[in-house]
Amino acid sequence: MNRKGWAILMRSKMKPTTTTTNQHLFNKLPISNEVGLTKPSSQGNQFSQNPSSSMQNPERELKVVQASMHSSISTSKTDIIDSVLNDFSEGYFSLSIQKRQELLLVLAREYDVNRTQVRELIHQYLGLEPPVGEKGQASGLDESLLSAFYRTERNLRHALQPKYEILFERLNTHPGGLKFLTILRADLLSMLAKENIASLRALDSYLKEKLATWLSPAALELHHITWDDSASLLEKIVAYEAVHPISNLLDLKRRLGVGRRCFGYLHPAIPGEPLIFIEVALLKNVAQTIQEVLWDDPPTPESEASCALFYSISSTQPGLAGINLGKFLIKRVIELVKRDMPHVSTFATLSPIPGYMQWLLSKLASQSKLAESEAGYTPHMSDGRSGSTFRENILHPEEEAALMELSEEFSFGKNGMEVMWNLLTSRNYEWTSSERLLSVVQAPLMRLCARYLLQEKKRGKALDAVANFHLQNGAVCLPSS
Amino acid sequence: MNRKGWAILMRSKMKPTTTTTNQHLFNKLPISNEVGLTKPSSQGNQFSQNPSSSMQNPERELKVVQASMHSSISTSKTDIIDSVLNDFSEGYFSLSIQKRQELLLVLAREYDVNRTQVRELIHQYLGLEPPVGEKGQASGLDESLLSAFYRTERNLRHALQPKYEILFERLNTHPGGLKFLTILRADLLSMLAKENIASLRALDSYLKEKLATWLSPAALELHHITWDDSASLLEKIVAYEAVHPISNLLDLKRRLGVGRRCFGYLHPAIPGEPLIFIEVALLKNVAQTIQEVLWDDPPTPESEASCALFYSISSTQPGLAGINLGKFLIKRVIELVKRDMPHVSTFATLSPIPGYMQWLLSKLASQSKLAESEAGYTPHMSDGRSGSTFRENILHPEEEAALMELSEEFSFGKNGMEVMWNLLTSRNYEWTSSERLLSVVQAPLMRLCARYLLQEKKRGKALDAVANFHLQNGAVCLPSS
Numbered sequence: 001m002n003r004k005g006w007a008i009l010m011r012s013k014m015k016p017t018t019t020t021t022n023q024h025l026f027n028k029l030p031i032s033n034e035v036g037l038t039k040p041s042s043q044g045n046q047f048s049q050n051p052s053s054s055m056q057n058p059e060r061e062l063k064v065v066q067a068s069m070h071s072s073i074s075t076s077k078t079d080i081i082d083s084v085l086n087d088f089s090e091g092y093f094s095l096s097i098q099k100r101q102e103l104l105l106v107l108a109r110e111y112d113v114n115r116t117q118v119r120e121l122i123h124q125y126l127g128l129e130p131p132v133g134e135k136g137q138a139s140g141l142d143e144s145l146l147s148a149f150y151r152t153e154r155n156l157r158h159a160l161q162p163k164y165e166i167l168f169e170r171l172n173t174h175p176g177g178l179k180f181l182t183i184l185r186a187d188l189l190s191m192l193a194k195e196n197i198a199s200l201r202a203l204d205s206y207l208k209e210k211l212a213t214w215l216s217p218a219a220l221e222l223h224h225i226t227w228d229d230s231a232s233l234l235e236k237i238v239a240y241e242a243v244h245p246i247s248n249l250l251d252l253k254r255r256l257g258v259g260r261r262c263f264g265y266l267h268p269a270i271p272g273e274p275l276i277f278i279e280v281a282l283l284k285n286v287a288q289t290i291q292e293v294l295w296d297d298p299p300t301p302e303s304e305a306s307c308a309l310f311y312s313i314s315s316t317q318p319g320l321a322g323i324n325l326g327k328f329l330i331k332r333v334i335e336l337v338k339r340d341m342p343h344v345s346t347f348a349t350l351s352p353i354p355g356y357m358q359w360l361l362s363k364l365a366s367q368s369k370l371a372e373s374e375a376g377y378t379p380h381m382s383d384g385r386s387g388s389t390f391r392e393n394i395l396h397p398e399e400e401a402a403l404m405e406l407s408e409e410f411s412f413g414k415n416g417m418e419v420m421w422n423l424l425t426s427r428n429y430e431w432t433s434s435e436r437l438l439s440v441v442q443a444p445l446m447r448l449c450a451r452y453l454l455q456e457k458k459r460g461k462a463l464d465a466v467a468n469f470h471l472q473n474g475a476v477c478l479p480s481s
Numbered sequence: 482m483n484r485k486g487w488a489i490l491m492r493s494k495m496k497p498t499t500t501t502t503n504q505h506l507f508n509k510l511p512i513s514n515e516v517g518l519t520k521p522s523s524q525g526n527q528f529s530q531n532p533s534s535s536m537q538n539p540e541r542e543l544k545v546v547q548a549s550m551h552s553s554i555s556t557s558k559t560d561i562i563d564s565v566l567n568d569f570s571e572g573y574f575s576l577s578i579q580k581r582q583e584l585l586l587v588l589a590r591e592y593d594v595n596r597t598q599v600r601e602l603i604h605q606y607l608g609l610e611p612p613v614g615e616k617g618q619a620s621g622l623d624e625s626l627l628s629a630f631y632r633t634e635r636n637l638r639h640a641l642q643p644k645y646e647i648l649f650e651r652l653n654t655h656p657g658g659l660k661f662l663t664i665l666r667a668d669l670l671s672m673l674a675k676e677n678i679a680s681l682r683a684l685d686s687y688l689k690e691k692l693a694t695w696l697s698p699a700a701l702e703l704h705h706i707t708w709d710d711s712a713s714l715l716e717k718i719v720a721y722e723a724v725h726p727i728s729n730l731l732d733l734k735r736r737l738g739v740g741r742r743c744f745g746y747l748h749p750a751i752p753g754e755p756l757i758f759i760e761v762a763l764l765k766n767v768a769q770t771i772q773e774v775l776w777d778d779p780p781t782p783e784s785e786a787s788c789a790l791f792y793s794i795s796s797t798q799p800g801l802a803g804i805n806l807g808k809f810l811i812k813r814v815i816e817l818v819k820r821d822m823p824h825v826s827t828f829a830t831l832s833p834i835p836g837y838m839q840w841l842l843s844k845l846a847s848q849s850k851l852a853e854s855e856a857g858y859t860p861h862m863s864d865g866r867s868g869s870t871f872r873e874n875i876l877h878p879e880e881e882a883a884l885m886e887l888s889e890e891f892s893f894g895k896n897g898m899e900v901m902w903n904l905l906t907s908r909n910y911e912w913t914s915s916e917r918l919l920s921v922v923q924a925p926l927m928r929l930c931a932r933y934l935l936q937e938k939k940r941g942k943a944l945d946a947v948a949n950f951h952l953q954n955g956a957v958c959l960p961s962s
Contacts, residue, residue, distance in 0.1 A: 219750065
């Protein structure tokens with residue numbers, strides 16, 4: 001390939017232009033994502049909802065797959081277990097999503113907890129004296145009676161495990177099985193998003209616990225992803241980048257080059273595919289906008305960097321939803337950067353705040369309504385609150401005044417909050433490109449954002465899911481100003 | 482170093498000449514075995530019963546260590562958890578084995594299951610109708626009642642987990658924590674070997690289950706150990722080889738060179754130290770004696786090999802006793818050898834049979850007594866059995882005759898079995914070096930050995946622990962003849 005051809009390749013778009021979500025990408029990108037080590041040809045290219053999978057493998061009859069599921073759980077012949085599990089996973093992948101749901105319902109209901117056994121053990125357990133009595137004094141039992149108590153307690157604990165535990169355990173130690181389990185869970189989640197079925201919910205919750213144990217951070221390897229990595233791995237970075245899409249090969253190379261770092265967590269049983277990865281920019285100062293990070297050209301020399309900016313984190317496995325690997329990944333990457341680059345002392349994140357606008361608009365609308373409906377409305381009392389318990393002017397007096405000035409020129413409103421609401425929802429987001437409008441709305445937008453992130457709580461956690469993630473990782477709030 | 486010096490070094494003994502068990506080695510070899518990644522200097526060189534450890538770190542007061550154990554379990558501050566856990570593990574390692582036992586008793590008893598909560602949940606649980614009734618028909622509950630049932634069941638399952646679960650979970654995700662847990666379990670096992678304390682037994686059994694989950698084969702990496710590996714890793718192979726001690730560097734190099742393979746399972750959280758390793762010899766035919774394997778010079782060219790002989794397998798972690806990693810390791814190595822060397826078609830093990838002699842001697846003694854005490858004793862009936870239900874002449878007629886011939890010359894005895902017993906227990910094992918004696922005892926020894934391995938059972942398993950291990954891995958019996 002000549003120079004020009006290479007330049008064109010490096011700049012050509014890597015993804016469809018529509019703003020797709022990750023979920024859609026699964027169906028569109030032909031990523032090689034092999035499930036099985038033993039039978040890559042038949043198990044490859046399997047995604048949870050990939051409609052082409054049933055075309056590659058002819059769909060099997062549900063009852064045939066169900067029979068192989070049964071064997072996978074109940075066989076005691078260790079020499080055939082691998083072929084039984086291969087047969088089951090191939091059968092599963094051949095099924096349509098509807099048939100998979102029927103199969104998983106059978107799994108959830110018929111391979112559930114043995115409740116007759118649980119009840120027997122409960123009665124046995126309640127009949128035994130515990131090591132420490134109700135009032136906290138030692139029971140004085142001898143060791144053999146204590147042993148019997150502990151044994152019954154352990155038996156009860158084991159009996160409360162559903163029978164499908166066996167299937168999960170066997171798949172976990174089977175080549176390709178862990179990946180299969182994450183796909184199975186992704187299927188479960190997409191079923192539960194449509195319809196809440198209690199037994200499937202219980203199955204999902206149990207599988208989630210098992211996956212969290214097996215994918216414990218101790219079992220994961222931190223991998224520094226570079227331009228020297230295999231194309232099959234880099235392809236996954238492009239496909240799964242969920243925060244700031246990678247536009248072309250140049251963009252990708254840039255994110256792995258000087259002044260940038262990319263780290264992923266890999267599991268030995270799912271080789272060549274990071275479960276989660278994070279992108280870091282080494283800068284002189286905390287960036288104000290993501291554009292500075294993605295397009296600062298030339299990059300800051302690494303020896304001059306004093307700030308590590310975590311600008312993107314993406315999970316590659318929809319089946320691991322709710323299992324917080326990011327927290328551990330960030331911690332490990334911070335340690336690593338600290339060790340390798342002692343001159344970097346600021347660790348920050350530049351993050352979208354997905355729930356802010358929605359919260360702000362609803363706040364502005366409801367407070368503006370309350371203000372209107374109330375007689376004797378005082379636009380701004382000293383504490384920002386007035387008569388009604390729920391009523392509150394969320395704007396400061398000078399913000400209110402500046403917005404009311406705009407009311408005549410740009411956007412109608414009976415009070416500052418209504419003006420702001422109208423501005424923010426106006427067509428084409430005019431306010432984002434007008435200096436005059438920005439000069440007025442920036443101050444209240446920033447101030448209210450800090451309040452949204454730090455003060456608005458639900459059950460003790462930040463209202464915003466992304467904010468909550470960062471705050472749990474030890475972040476303090478520094479909205480760019 | 483000149484050539485002669487090098488030759489001397491390669492041949493010099495690597496271990497004390499006494500036949501030590503692995504347990505003793507721990508106290509003698511100065512192996513670098515770092516527990517912590519974060520603080521290697523203070524946590525290094527810690528072995529469960531290493532008497533020098535308390536000298537390296539001044540012993541802390543038990544109540545101080547107990548307080549840090551309490552914080553490790555109860556703190557909810559995620560930003561200090563790492564330093565709290567470091568503090569606890571350092572404190573633990575500073576304690577003598579007696580103090581450790583006191584501490585573990587506190588852990589077992591005071592951070593146990595919350596039984597008040599368990600009883601409450603049991604009553605709640607028994608009051609709810611299960612998804613499928615006693616007679617197997619669906620209960621017809623609506624989804625919200627079913628959800629409540631599943632939720633209570635899950636809560637009960639969680640409540641039955643002891644509080645020390647939190648400590649184990651936290652250590653598992655803490656750098657060096659997994660290694661610490663294996664040492665803690667080794668301590669528990671050595672305490673339980675001296676005295677069976679029910680609460681410690683329950684603690685051990687719980688920890689064993691957790692370790693088995695975290696060290697699942699899916700999380701382990703198969704590593705081909707070669708002469709190019711680090712000295713610190715090779716040192717561990719020498720130290721932990723439990724079947725056929727490695728006598729010097731030449732011997733080690735030989736076991737990693739042409740015609741030999743050594744594979745280990747590594748866990749990402751315990752780097753540079755295989756948890757278990759196996760040694761394989763590639764030969765033309767199944768070897769008859771271990772000497773052929775250890776000293777066949779020059780080795781068989783690999784292209785001529787048709788047999789892979791698994792001649793040694795050693796676990797490096799006493800704290801992982803009872804967790805069968807060997808079974809998975811053997812399976813993976815067989816797959817690997819099959820793939821890389823399709824001309825290798827025989828997979829065999831050359832194995833000691835530790836329980837055989839004891840079984841044989843007791844059989845010979847008791848049957849010889851029964852034979853004597855019975856009147857009308859017929860040395861050999863056609864089926865080898867006579868009057869008494871338990872009486873049996875375990876020798877064939879020609880074996881009996883040959884042994885009785887020896888009776889006059891070498892060893893006194895009223896019947897073949899007594900002669901054989903006397904021969905086998907004679908001073909200096911004379912029979913092993915005399916051609917005449919060997920020609921007589923070899924046939925019955927081989928025949929009875931096959932019977933011992935394959936027919937003598939206890940609870941459905943082979944009587945011999947080593948035989949049982951191999952049979953579970955799919956071996957069939959081929960005693961060298």
